[in-house]
Structures are given as C-alpha cells and as structure tokens.
Amino acid sequence: MANKRNNLLDKMGIWASSLCALHCLLLPVLITLLPFIGASIFAGVWFERIILSVSLIIGFWALLSGFYRYHRQIYPIYSLALGGLIYWNKDIFGHDYEPFTIAVGAMLIIAAHMVNLKLCQSCRQCDDH
Numbered sequence: 001m002a003n004k005r006n007n008l009l010d011k012m013g014i015w016a017s018s019l020c021a022l023h024c025l026l027l028p029v030l031i032t033l034l035p036f037i038g039a040s041i042f043a044g045v046w047f048e049r050i051i052l053s054v055s056l057i058i059g060f061w062a063l064l065s066g067f068y069r070y071h072r073q074i075y076p077i078y079s080l081a082l083g084g085l086i087y088w089n090k091d092i093f094g095h096d097y098e099p100f101t102i103a104v105g106a107m108l109i110i111a112a113h114m115v116n117l118k119l120c121q122s123c124r125q126c127d128d129h
Contacts, residue, residue, distance in 0.1 A: 007120065009062030010113040016055035017083075017109040049088075056084045059109060063116050071119040076112040083108025 059080045067077060087105030090098050 007117060009058060009065065010117045010120075013055060013059045013062050013113045014110050016051070016058055017106050017113070019051065052084070052087055055109065056080070059084070059112065063112060066116045066120045069120075071116075073115075073119055076116040076119070079108050079115065080112035083110075083112065 060077070063077045063080055067074065083105045085105075086101060086108065090101040090105065093101050
C-alpha cells in the first residue's frame with residue numbers, strides 16, 4: 001500500500017514538473033492569446049512560482065518517503081533540489097538562456113522522480129509486504 005502511494009506521488013511529481021516546464025516554454029508563444037480567452041492569470045510570475053512550489057513539495061514528499069521507507073539512497077533528493085534550484089533561479093542566466101535553464105531544471109526534477117520510482121520498485125523490502 002505504501003509503495004503504491006509513493007509511486008502515485010512520484011507520478012504526480014513527474015506530471016507537475018512536466019506541466020510546469022510546458023507552461024514556461026509555451027507561455028512566450030501563447031502570451032498574446034491569453035487575454036482574448038480570459039486566461040491572463042496563467043501569465044503571472046506568481047502562478048509559475050505556485051506550480052513550481054507544488055511540484056517541489058510533492059517531490060520532496062515522494063522522495064523522502066522513498067528514502068526513509070525503502071531505499072536509503074540520497075541522490076534522487078539531490079537531483080530534485082538541484083533541479084528546483086536551477087528552475088527557481090532561471091532568470092539569473094538571462095532571458096536568452098531561460099528555455100535551456102527550464103529544460104535542465106525540469107529534467108533533473110523528473111529524473112529524480114524516475115530514479116526514486118526505480119529504487120522503490122527494486123527494493124527487496126517491498127517484496128516482503
């Protein structure tokens with residue numbers, strides 16, 4: 001039961017991170033259309049920060065759960081933290097590098113969830129439950 005919950009959290013984290021990356025990458029293209037469809041709320045920086053924060057909260061919850069219950073491997077947590085840090089501070093590198101920075105941050109976050117899923121599924125303790 002606990003492993004299924006952890007898998008669900010990792011999958012939710014992967015989806016949240018992917019949606020966040022898509023939002024950031026597609027926003028420059030769609031920004032002109034948003035006011036016409038009444039969706040200018042999605043263009044706000046605060047909206048982006050909320051999505052990223054939710055993604056990181058889900059991520060740390062899933063990865064810490066996997067760490068303490070199953071595999072005791074810390075590197076997925078490092079990947080999540082580094083990806084979140086890069087993603088959160090994407091503006092430091094300038095506007096020209098923003099899509100690349102977003103992609104790197106999102107890939108690190110998604111990789112952290114995928115590694116955590118793999119570690120939790122290959123854990124010998126999980127076979128006993």
